[in-house]
Amino acid sequence: MDSDPYDSKFHHCSPLHSPLMCGWRRKKVTMKGGKRRSPWKKVIIYFAPCGKPLYEMPEVGEYLRETRSMFTIDCFTFSEEVNTEIYISVTDKKYVKVDDFSGGVEGIPIPLVNTVDDEAPPKMEYSKRRFQFDQTVSLGSINRDFCSGCSCEGDCSDATKCECQQLTMQSIARLPKHLQYNGKEKMIPLYENRVLHNKVISGMYECNDQCSCHRKACHNRVVQNNIKYPMQIFKTAQSGWGVRALTDIPSGSFICNYVGALLTNDLADQLKNDDQYFADLDLKDSVETHKMMENDPDIDADYGYGGDSEYNSEEEREHVDGDGEDSADDARDKTVVMKSTNKNGSSSMVETRQTRRKEQEEKDKEEKGDDGEEDDEEDGEESKKEQVEEVFNWDAYFKDSALFVVDAKQRGNLGRFLNHSCEPNVQVQHVLYDTHDLRLPWVAFFTTKPVKAGDELCWDYAYTVLNPDVERLSCHCGAKTCRRRLL
């Protein structure tokens, strides 16, 4: 009854349907809600192959653990808008130009179809691994020795005990407080059952080769797994090739990574010729862009501010309030300032958790012994410690070191085919798992809303709009709120 979720018999169905082909049942039932306004509510109940009813995710997780099931937690969803049965296929095979564009690399086939014109499939080598652009690019820090692992023995479902998930939580805790909130709600800096609730701008730390957890079952391994949801590359009417979902996909699901050659920013600048397949790996940029978006009321941002009391200091309040001049450059200058807590900065570009912790301790000591430079008078040790923990000196960390971009032009994966939309259903999340070098996160795509089978998957290249030097390109995404320009 049990089966590997990547078994070929599941290639043409939703991963959420695979358990249902192996004795599980998923029933939508109407239950008494208890509230006066909505006395009835629709809920999903799973029935395990033995007939046991399971009402929520932790129960499913428990069941999978106890039965040592090969099904993983992301094969289940209680989201009632998802229809697990739908799978879209092209009936007229003459439109299917390639049965599997990945050539077997992805584990599930990625068909390429063209119902629009005669354009031949794009020529590129398919790879789901990233690689050196050329010999001049040094990637020595992509190495298990540059990671630290957790000591969990099971599936890392308890984030409080998993050191890897604690790293993610610590990294977001180092941001200014207002960036840790989505409106009034504190953001969840974790995967929950392999689902991403909100973008974690400081990056996610997944489990890795140093961890002792169960590789396949671990809840904290998402983007390092193969693609799970069946998708198709198709010719769009207006925007070249695009990617569409062949099944319903719940919000927060991993879609694929953006894979290609890794090269330094400087090298990319020299090449210049064809940067339409470039993606920035820059976590610092990601943080700054969000800060900038908050400063500019004309740019829609997902991240609101916490209450006034949430700001760390006068300095940060200045960032947010701005001074009325909010040109992009101005805002950028302002946002680059992330309070320097240590004049020496972090010396090493690549730090394991241990060395980082050690440095942090040293910083703490330094702070305690030296308060001449700080302009704010602090009340006591408690608040000083808090301040040090809350702001991370990104500038010092990245100082004088090469930053990287991904170039997916010649060789890459499905990620390069995702089009832009001003109303996207996919967002980028930076993830670290084969190195903890903050310059080399993976660029991973996650859905931000429930996606229906047949929908095109698009992300917002918005950050490029903020660069005034880039040549303008017009946008044809068709969204009501379209900004009409892509670059």
Ligand SMILES: [Zn+2]
């Ligand atoms: Zn763990």
Ligand SMILES: [Zn+2]
């Ligand atoms: Zn781990």
Ligand SMILES: [Zn+2]
């Ligand atoms: Zn783990």
